[in-house]
Amino acid sequence: MELLAFALAGLVLLWGGVLLAFARPLVARWREPVLRQPVLVIESDDWGAGPLEQADALQALASLLRRVHDRSGRRALMTLGVVLEVPDGPRVAASGCREYHACTLADARFAAVRQAIQAGVADGVFVPQLHGQCHYWPPALLAAARLDEGVRAWLTAAEPGPTEVLPAALQTRWVDAARLPAAALPAAAIAAAVAEECANYASIFGTPPKVAVATTFVWTEAVEEAWARCGVEAVVSPGARATGRDAQGRPAGVDRAMLSGQRARAGQIYLVRDVYFEPVRGHAPQQLVAGLLARARQGRACLVETHRFNFLQARDASLAALEAGLAAALAACPALRFATPLELARALRERDPAWVDTRWRPRLAAWRARLDEIPRFRRAARLSGLQFPLALLRGER
Structure with missing residues (x-):
């Protein structure tokens, strides 16, 4: 009996050591709000100024969304x-690529695009949010165009083209990626650009x-501060803030990780978007559903990332995939709730009881479902045997 007691004490000490080693991420996930019901948000980037065929794609999307409840x-x-x-390509070309000139969303040529967005907003199926004045940093684009014929051709084109064809690093707005690794922007330039x-x-x-x-999910705390001064209440992230681009052009310089519901130093609520659904890249409707079910087990909202290019390059197939994904999501989670990011952010900020569950059993089950995402924790729990008592915390939500 004494030997058994000694072994149990050693096991408890071992488990305590594992929990202590991972205390910070474990506590953060316990504090993260747990939602009462599954929440789904389809998030699509890059709309607005750009290819004129967006208007037809937006109208088709709005028609689809109106049919789903x-x-x-x-x-x-x-x-x-x-x-x-x-860019206003002809004017940039006339300057010999020495001057940047813009064609804004307010221009008459984008009237049909604006009308399609506004009609969807009026019907409650489109929710605009700020992606940027442009999908690049203009001085960096000009500098790159002097060295890269492809960038120069895009910058000086007669008709607005898709930014998706630019090198990924140049699609980043909040760094100067004309040369890699990218250079940080002055705080004053960021503040003026955000305003x-x-x-x-x-x-x-x-x-x-x-x-x-x-x-491209690359930004800095200075950007968040400028957004806050303009009234931005929520920042959508992939769960981490990359602040630059490395020598290979990859996002780099991660200076913060975040969970949904956490506050930025500037005061905004972070929302995490980490489920991907790009039909053009072969993502099937089941990928959307799998992401939703996983987030529901974790007590989290499912923010699904998709991009404009799906509905421009293969509109009919992408629309069919999205409609099938939404139908399958509703079948898998009958209590599913459609929501806007602003509604979600405010509910998380206020811990609104209509949205946030404070009961112990659902919180424990959600917390347990979140643990496997912590780097190295799963292996440590398996090697120490801690996975067995943690398995008891699983439960139906």
Whole structure:
């Protein structure tokens, strides 16, 4: 008996050591709010200034979303990460690529695109949010065009083209990626650029942006501070903030990880978007459903990332995949709730009891479902035997 007691004491000490070693991420996931019911948000980036065929794609998307309802009768909705300008190619060409000139979303040639967005907003199926004045840093684009013929051709094209064809590093707005590794932007330049884009957003949509998502998910704390001064309440992230681009052009310089519901130092609520659904890249409807079910077990909202290119390159197939995914999501989770990111952020900030579950059993089950995502914790729990008592915390939500 004494030997058994000694062994049990040693096991408890071992488990305590594992828990202590991972205390910070374990506590963070315990504090993270647990939602009462599954929540789905379809988030789509890059809309606005750009190819003129967007208008037809937006109309088709709105028609699809109007046909889909959750149990409360609310229509399915899609956020539109809006880009407010592209280059005015002929004017840039006339300057010999020495000067940048913009063609903004307010230009007459984008009238049909604006109308399609506004009609969807009026019907409650589109929710615009700030993606950026442009999907690049203009001085960096000019500098790159002097060295890269492909960038130069895109920059000087007669008709607005898709930013998706630019090198990934150049699609980043909040660093200077003309040369790699990318250089940081001055805080004053960031502040001026954010103030300009927020004012331009308000002039088109009638209200300042409340939700922002950085292009290519590369941004800095200075950007968040500038967004806060303009009234942005929520920042959409992939769960980490990359602040630069490395020598290979990859996102780098991660200076913060975040969970949904956590606050930025500037005051915004972070929302995590980490389920991907790009039909053009072979993602089937089941990928959307699998992501939703996993987030539901974790007590989290499912923010699904999809991009404009799906609905421009293969519109009919992508629309069919999205409709099938939404139907399968509603079948898998009958209590599914469609929501806007701003509604979700405010509910998480206020710990709204209509959204957030405070009961111990659901919180424990959700917390247990979140643990496997912690780097190295799963292996440590398996090697120490801690996985067995943790398995008892699994439960139906």
